[in-house]
Each structure stands twice: as structure tokens, then as C-alpha cells.
Amino acid sequence: MQTQLADFIRDTREGQEADAILRKCVHCGFCTATCPTYQLLGDELDGPRGRIYLIKQVLEGDEPTQRTQLHLDRCLTCRACETTCPSGVEYGRLVDIGRHVVSQRVPRRGVDALMRWALKAFVPRARLFGAAMGAGRLVRGMLPAALKEKVPLARPAGHWPAPRHARRAIALAGCVQPAMAPSINAAAARVLDTIGISLVEQPGAGCCGALRQHLDDHEGARADARRNIDAWWPAIERGEIEAIVMTASGCGVQVRDYGHLLADDAAYAARAARVAALTRDIGEVVAAEHDALVARLHAAPGSAGELAFHAPCTLQHGQKLRGVVESVLTAAGFELLPVRDAHLCCGSAGTYSLLQPELSQRLRDDKLAALTEHGALRIASANIGCITHLDPASDVPVRHWIEYLDERLAAAA
Template sequence: MQTNLASWARGTNEGNDAEEILRRCVHCGFCLATCPTYQILGDELDSPRGRIYLIKQVLEGAEPTRATQQHLDRCLTCRNCETTCPSGVEYGALVDIGRKLVDERVERPLAQRLQRGALRTLLTSRLFGPALALGRLMRPMLPVLLRNKIPARRPAGAVPRHGGRHARQVLMPRGCVQPDMLPSIDAATLRVLDAVGIGARDVPAAGCCGAIQFHLDAQDRALDQMRANIDAWLPLLDSGQVEAIVINASGCGGMVREYAHHLRHDPNYAAKALRVVDKVRDVSEILAPHAQQLRARMASLPARVAFHPPCTLQHWQGLRSVSERLLTDLGFALQPFNESHLCCGSAGTYSVTQPSLSGSLRERKLQAIGETQPDCIVSSNIGCITHLQAGTETPVRHWIEVVDEALSAGDGGMRNAA
């Protein structure tokens, strides 16, 4: 694609990066077939190719409008389009640039500014836990949109007290909302890691991975969060006290794996970010070599299980096959379903900022999954889990929770009571 950048963009880091990506696009349109929003809306401006044109126009000097902003907002950033692009267009990186440039030039309506500001503040605040507890008490009186965001309580159970004795140690960041919304996921992860002789720890100085701020018009704040996490994690990695950063929420894992990309122009953190990214592992990658060891100790699993691979797992990190192979090796009877490559509509805070589109995508996803008549749906990202559960009576769990329960049953129920 030929480009003629405006003078204000020419020679800047953002302009140079965007131009390199734009020139790879050959207008083929393959991306339209794999774009969830285009599948629903049928508007090319709500497809990757259409959004690429909009971003190109802005970079060439056209004045963006609220309509431009809306079309970019509707993008789920699922990156399904990248997996089918024959030219290797890094659409996700381009839309990040486009959103930042448009948001700098187009003021959002007051309601949107308040909503996004509240999400940025609350979801990364210590007040989130108390707010969630209050929400659970008032759940029947809340609007449906908020009610659906409050999952039922799941007991976490006891966590291993002797994890520090293991020779193998990993970092396991706690994340923002998962410890309060579904503490059972982290607890299950700690127990399963312990079962294969791996201890896990967190660093209090670390915080949110940066995804929430980054995707809600605060990219600079997100970069500061990334730097703070690097400063907290890197000493333990460099000293060999831990062998990896293990993440059980694919949304967080996808963001942390991109620290080197986001900080590539930072002379003080570019090299540090590369060292961190090299040590990031999804929990499925850590457990894959231990599948037979775990399976030998596990009791029976649900008869029919549907695995929903989050976009951040399959398109961002390319780990769908790793997770599915692990689940199969552990004895899961996975039921394939149509359109498993399409986004479920969760996409971080997208289900709050774009509820109609998000709901349509969830309905489409659950219909496809429902045709397999599963006893349980498993996934690997808290956002997808809570989003899907709000639309179905079928249990939706993190697969690590199901593995943990099968291990506990196989050990006579003693592990979770320890």
C-alpha cells in the first residue's frame, strides 16, 4: 500500500512504524472473512482492511472524526486477521498506533470519558475487592450488564505452605481482578504446580500488566506499569531465583509477551523488556512435560469438554495447540466446535464498552459450543470465562481448576484440605 505521511507524522517513531506496516497491506481482503465485527455488521469500515484505510488517512493528514473513533473502538483486537494475512500485516500494532493518534485528536463524549476513567481506576485499584463484595450483595438489584460481570463465588481452598522448599521456583503474577473475582484459579494453579514440584511466588511491588490502561486511552500510563513490573521481576530472573514468569490468564500473558514491542523505543528498558519476555510462560507450557505424571494421579474428568481458546492464547501467543495437546494428554475428551477461531466478545473491557456487539458474539460462540452438548466448558482467561458463563447454564471453568479437582479426588480429597 502506497503511503504519503503528513509532515507531523514523517520521521516519528509512530509514523515510521505505521508506514512499515501499511506498506505490507496488499488490499486482498482475506482479513474480512476472519473478522468477528465484520461478520456481524457487514461494514467494511468495521473490518481490518477498512480500519487500515482509516488509520492511513489520519497519518496522511485527514482529520479524524467520532465515526473514525467508533470504527476503531469496535475492533476487538483479537488479531484473528493476522493469522490469515498472506502479507504478514501486523494489524494489532497498527491499530494501537491509530487509536492513540485518533484519541489525541477526537474528544470522547462525557459519558464515555467517565466510563473509561472509572474502569481504568477501579479495575486496577485495591478498592476493586470491596466493590465486588458489595456488588455481590446487591447483585439482584444491579443492571443486567453489571450483574453479568459478577461471577458466583468459588471457594479457593488451601494453598501449599511448603512451595518455597521446591528446587524449581517461578514467578506467578497475581493480576488485577482475578484474585478477587475467581481466587479459585490462582489457588488451583499453585496446587497443580506444587504437585509437579514447582513452587510459585509473587512480588508485591508488581502490579497490573498494563492491558487495562493501554486499551482504555492511557497508553503512557500502561508503559509506566510495564516498567514497574520489569523492575520488580527482573532481579529475580537475572539472579536465577526463579526460572520463569508463569501466567494463568492468557490476556495478561499476551500483554506481558509484548513488553519488548511496546518499550522498543525506550533506551532504558528495551533490553530489559527482551529479557523479561524471554522468560514468560503460559501455565500450559510449564505443565506440558508433566502431563503423564499428573494424569496418573487424576480421578475421572467430565465426559465431554469444550475448550474455548481465548484470542490472546491462540492469535496473540500462538499457544492453542500447546494447550489442546496438554488437555488431551491429561485425558480430556475435547469436543471440537465450529468457529472456535472467532472471538467470544469478552476482549478485556470490550463487553462493557461495546455490550451489544459483545453479546452477539457470545451468543454466536455459545450456540456453536452448545451443538457439542458439553458437560463443561473450559478456557484459559478469566475474561472469557466470566463472559461465557453469563450466557449459559453449562459450567465454564479455567481448565486448571478442573485438573486440580481431578487431582484432589485422585488423592482422596486430601490436597485441598491440607
């Protein structure tokens, strides 16, 4: 695709990156076949190719409108188009640049502006979010149905093993997961403990920055990244840890991108690249210990039963980790049921379920139908956003796969 970027962005790093991405696109349209919003709406401008044209026009000097912004807002940033693209177009980065430019030229107004401000100011603050979630649970029975489903019942976290192994890793607590599902990181700690790795959380680390990044607050996302790097760096510098473990695949995509996010920050660029290189999804960590896992499971009774696995977009398209979790679950004795259109997004996509509720709910209904059409009595996923989006509307429990594996290991003990 030929480009002639406008003066305001041509010589910036964002402009140079966007130009390189745009020039990779050959207009083939393969991406539209795997785009969830194009499938729902049938509008070229609600598919990747159409959005690429919109972004190109804006970067070449056309004035964006609220209609331009709407089409970009409707994108889930699921990145299924990247998996499909034969030319390697990095659409996720391009749409971040495009949204950021458009947001500077088309100011948010009214309820939309207020909601986005509240999400950026409130959700990334784990203590504040946790206090609100606790208050919500106290009055959950009196909440309207739409709000009630956003306040899941708490599951006890259970025992977190004290560090006892020479091998250690850091877990990111994140912003919403400690309040919504503390059982996930605790289960990960128990699983890793059984195979010889101690998992710890570092005080001072918090939101990964993905929420602010996708709400066009790029400087806020960089501030989140710097805070996490500062919290983790002493342990990294002393050589005490071998990995930074992500139990939320959405956080994993963001932290793996720290090197790119802070590439122009002289004080943080090298450390950010080191953190990105150390980042591992919990599935990768467990899969690498296959023999130890199988050895621990030798006494587990029979099959672990049937399970439908929902691979989050951030796992299969963002991190390109297709089949890793599935191999772990199969090795643990679970029978994975087929899932139709497994590449499609469930509609959670961070704040998307709040900002685009109608499209989000349609995608959720389609995903749950696909996950349960072969009679699944349990659904597993790998991201807190997907889990809390799917579970309230599901007739069967939706939990993180590491929790099911933790139960399987407990049965073998």
C-alpha cells in the same frame, strides 16, 4: 500499500512502525473472512482492511471524525486477521497506533469519556477493584440483571502450596482476577507443585497494562509495565525463577510485548526484553512437563469426561499458542468436543463488553451456541475476561482449564 505519512508522525517511532506495517498490506481481503465485526455488520469499514485504510488516511493527514473513531472502537483487537493474513500484517500494533492518534484529535465526550476514564482509573487498581467487588457481592441479589452478571460469586481459592522445590516461577496476580477468581492462580500453584515447580506471586506486581493500552493510555500502560518489572527484577537478577507464568492469556500477550513497549526507555529496555523472554502461558509450562503430568495421572479413574474448550483470541491469535492447552487436556483424559468457528472472538475483549455491549452480547450468544451444540456439560477457557463474560449467560459452568486439571490431579492423588 504505498504510503506518504504526514509530517506530524513521519519521523516518530510510531510513524516508522506504522509505515512498515501498512506497506505489508496487499489489499487481498482474506482478513475480512475471519473478522467478527465484519461478519456481524457487513461493512468494509468494520473489517480489518477498511480500518487499515482509515488509519492510513489519518496518518497521511486526513482529519479523523467521530465516525472514524467509531469504526476503530468497534474493533475487538482479537487479531484473528493476523492469523489469516498471508503477508504478516501486524494489525494489532497498527490499530493501537491509529486509535491513539485519533483519540488525540477527536476528544471523547459525555458518558463515553466518563466510562473510559473510570475504567482506566479504577479497574487496574487491584485493591480498589477487590473492595468494590466485595461490596457488590453483598448486595448482588438486589442488583439489576445487567450489573449482577458482572459480579460473579466467589469460589474458594483453596490451598496454595508453600514453596518447596528448587524450580520456581512467578505468577502474575493481575488486577481483576484476584477478586473475581482467586481459585485460578491457586489451582495453577497446586498443579505446578505436583510436577515439581513452586509458583509464587511477587508483592508489588499488578495490572499488566493491557487495559490502559487498549484505552489509548499508552503512557499508563508503560507505567504498569515498569512497576511489574521492578517487582519481578530482584528474583530474576538472583536467578531464582525460571519463568513468569501467565494464567490469563490476555495478560500474557501484554507482558510478552514489554520489550517492544519499553524499547525507547533506556532505563528499562533491557530488563523489559528479559521479562518478555521469560514470560510463559501456564499451558506452555504444563505442556513442557508432559511426562511428569502423565505420571501423576496414572491413578486417576477412567476418562475425565467431555469438555468444550474456548481458546481465547489472546491465546490463539495474540500468542500464537494453538493446540497447546488442548494437548494438555487430552493427555489428562478429557474428551474435547468440536467447537464450530473456534477462531472467532467471544466478545469479551477486555473492556469491549462494557463499551460495545450490543456487539459483545451477539458475539457471546454465538460463541455459547457453538460451544454447547454437541452437548457439552462443561466449558473451559484460558482468560479471566472470557470466563466472566461467558459464564453468566451459560447454562453450563465456564471455568479456567487449569481448575479442571487441578480437580483431575486431586482425584489421582
